[in-house]
Amino acid sequence: xxxxxxxxxxxxxxxxxxxxxxxxxxxxxxxxxTYSFFNAISENLALELAERIDKNPKGKLAGLPISIKDDxxxxxxxxxxxxxILKGYRPxxxxxxxxxxxxxxxxxxxxxxxxxxxxxxxxVNTDMGIPKNPVDKSRVTGGSSGGAAGxxxxxxxxxxxxxxxxxxxxxxxxxxxxxxxxxPTYGLVSRYGLIDYANSLDKLGPxxxxxxxxxxxxDVIKGYDFKDSTSLKQDIIKEKEVKKVGLIxxxxxxxxxxxxxxxxxxxxxxxxxxxxxxxxxxxxxxxxYYIIAMAEASTNLAKYCGMRYGQEGKVNLxxxxxxxxxxxxxxxxxxxxxxxxxxxxxxxxxxxAFYLKAMKVRTLVIEEYKDLFKKYDLLVSPTMPIVAPKxxxxxxxxxxxxxxxxxMTVGPNLAGIPHMxxxxxxxxxxxxxxxxxxxxxxEKRLFQVGKGL
Amino acid sequence: xxxxxxxxxxxxxxxxxxxxxKEEDELLPQLNEVLEIFSGLNNLKTDGIxxxxxxxxxxxxxxxxxxxxxxxxxxxxxxxxxxRYFKGPKAx
Numbered sequence: 159x160x161x162x163x164x165x166x167x168x169x170x171x172x173x174x175x176x177x178x179x180x181x182x183x184x185x186x187x188x189x190x191x192t193y194s195f196f197n198a199i200s201e202n203l204a205l206e207l208a209e210r211i212d213k214n215p216k217g218k219l220a221g222l223p224i225s226i227k228d229d230x231x232x233x234x235x236x237x238x239x240x241x242x243i244l245k246g247y248r249p250x251x252x253x254x255x256x257x258x259x260x261x262x263x264x265x266x267x268x269x270x271x272x273x274x275x276x277x278x279x280x281x282v283n284t285d286m287g288i289p290k291n292p293v294d295k296s297r298v299t300g301g302s303s304g305g306a307a308g309x310x311x312x313x314x315x316x317x318x319x320x321x322x323x324x325x326x327x328x329x330x331x332x333x334x335x336x337x338x339x340x341x342p343t344y345g346l347v348s349r350y351g352l353i354d355y356a357n358s359l360d361k362l363g364p365x366x367x368x369x370x371x372x373x374x375x376x377d378v379i380k381g382y383d384f385k386d387s388t389s390l391k392q393d394i395i396k397e398k399e400v401k402k403v404g405l406i407x408x409x410x411x412x413x414x415x416x417x418x419x420x421x422x423x424x425x426x427x428x429x430x431x432x433x434x435x436x437x438x439x440x441x442x443x444x445x446x447y448y449i450i451a452m453a454e455a456s457t458n459l460a461k462y463c464g465m466r467y468g469q470e471g472k473v474n475l476x477x478x479x480x481x482x483x484x485x486x487x488x489x490x491x492x493x494x495x496x497x498x499x500x501x502x503x504x505x506x507x508x509x510x511a512f513y514l515k516a517m518k519v520r521t522l523v524i525e526e527y528k529d530l531f532k533k534y535d536l537l538v539s540p541t542m543p544i545v546a547p548k549x550x551x552x553x554x555x556x557x558x559x560x561x562x563x564x565x566m567t568v569g570p571n572l573a574g575i576p577h578m579x580x581x582x583x584x585x586x587x588x589x590x591x592x593x594x595x596x597x598x599x600x601e602k603r604l605f606q607v608g609k610g611l
Numbered sequence: 612x613x614x615x616x617x618x619x620x621x622x623x624x625x626x627x628x629x630x631x632x633k634e635e636d637e638l639l640p641q642l643n644e645v646l647e648i649f650s651g652l653n654n655l656k657t658d659g660i661x662x663x664x665x666x667x668x669x670x671x672x673x674x675x676x677x678x679x680x681x682x683x684x685x686x687x688x689x690x691x692x693x694x695r696y697f698k699g700p701k702a703x
Contacts (some may be wrong), residue, residue: 246688250684343667384672388669390667438655442651442652445649445652449649460626465697466689466697467688467689470691471700472700473691473699477701477702481627481700483629489628495642497628498628498638499645502642505622517663522657557645558644562648572666
């Protein structure tokens with residue numbers, strides 16, 4: 159059932175929010191041992207919110223179960239970002255997004271698994287157990303919002319997940335699990351209460367079975383917030399017509415079966431399209447993205463030093479030793495790798511060659527997209543170059559191979575432009591996502607084509 | 612541009628991470644492979660291009676310089692505290 163239909167039924171008291179909430183909580187408890195989609199279940203909060211709705215069924219999301227990626231703060235609910243260093247942390251406040259959801263009647267059911275701090279494309283870099291793909295348990299969900307997409311695909315209850323994307327962490331797991339997700343324009347949704355990965359790239363957005371549900375939830379979570387210094391004052395543009403679509407030719411150099419599925423879907427859409435080229439983006443967005451993401455991440459993660467929250471250091475050691483001990487013990491391999499690379503690229507003598515250069519390349523990438531949007535309403539590509547791999551295959555990859563997986567998704571993330579993945583078909587029973595990208599604040603165009611698929 | 616063992620040790624120390632010899636051996640080739648991808652940017656000319664520190668233009672937002680009462684209990688997540696203060700290792 160689509161979220162809107164469910165909400166209407168809750169409002170007319172045909173469906174009880176408490177009954178739905180109990181049902182979905184039981185399902186999570188039953189499956190989580192096998193699938194590891196959730197890091198925490200917020201049973202008390204969920205039931206309290208559901209009871210409130212049954213007494214007074216109000217709001218755009220009345221009684222709708224919503225899961226929150228574990229990098230967003232929910233008051234009193236353990237929030238770890240899937241890293242051991244934050245084990246036991248219970249935020250004393252709600253993220254703005256969580257407050258907005260609750261205000262419109264949403265029922266917050268728990269915190270979903272992810273790569274620690276969002277550092278990964280397969281959700282294997284988590285300290286909380288690797289989530290399994292509901293389509294085939296030997297395969298990964300994709301990441302970093304793996305728990306969010308995996309549970310969305312599995313549950314039959316009305317449910318929307320909130321994910322977060324830095325370089326593709328919303329659309330990548332959607333592609334692998336066969337669900338829809340949108341990463342909105344940078345700054346459209348407040349980041350207040352998000353445990354930052356990279357401040358100039360992070361965006362929050364919904365993941366759902368239906369595109370209509372994405373639109374409904376984005377409408378609630380978007381909006382200016384004075385607590386986020388990069389929050390946009392502009393709203394989404396009303397224009398939703400899609401006349402002409404550009405197919406990014408550099409992204410078609412993938413398995414021919416994936417390419418065929420994308421082309422078939424495009425033909426079905428009955429919209430005028432032609433091949434277009436993003437020569438700079440396809441070559442340079444990936445290194446530019448990783449330099450910026452890791453540099454910003456390494457400064458953000460400096461705050462985890464064993465004081466104030468999370469795992470605590472020993473106060474009787476000299477401070478450098480105390481900080482080093484708690485960080486060395488509680489950060490996993492990928493977190494250490496990214497901190498080291500990020501710290502290196504910011505070091506005196508290297509900063510201009512890496513960080514500043516990457517920022518200039520970002521300007522060129524944005525210009526390249528903007529040029530195409532003068533002529534095309536949307537751009538289209540496969541979401542991922544592959545279908546969900548087996549965990550055993552992922553374990554054989556080197557770090558650089560992991561990073562290369564994001565080649566399709568880093569461009570729009572670097573440019574802060576909205577992009578959405580929708581299932582386009584199946585390759586040997588495994589889902590293949592098609593990605594639509596629009597100009598800044600043109601989310602309505604994404605939803606317009608997504609709803610027609 | 613390459614990361615050698617000495618640079619790696621100095622970067623790790625700056626980042627307050629301790630690496631074992633085994634970890635250093637594993638990391639060195641991995642980091643250099645990634646740096647090779649990073650160095651690819653040198654093939655793109657960026658003379659005279661302005662850097663984009665954000666993907667969209669944002670202006671700094673200042674709040675009023677007024678003291679607000681903090682309603683949340685910021686000390687609830689730690690054992691190392693005294694009175695209304697966080698307790699940390701000795702700095703001097």
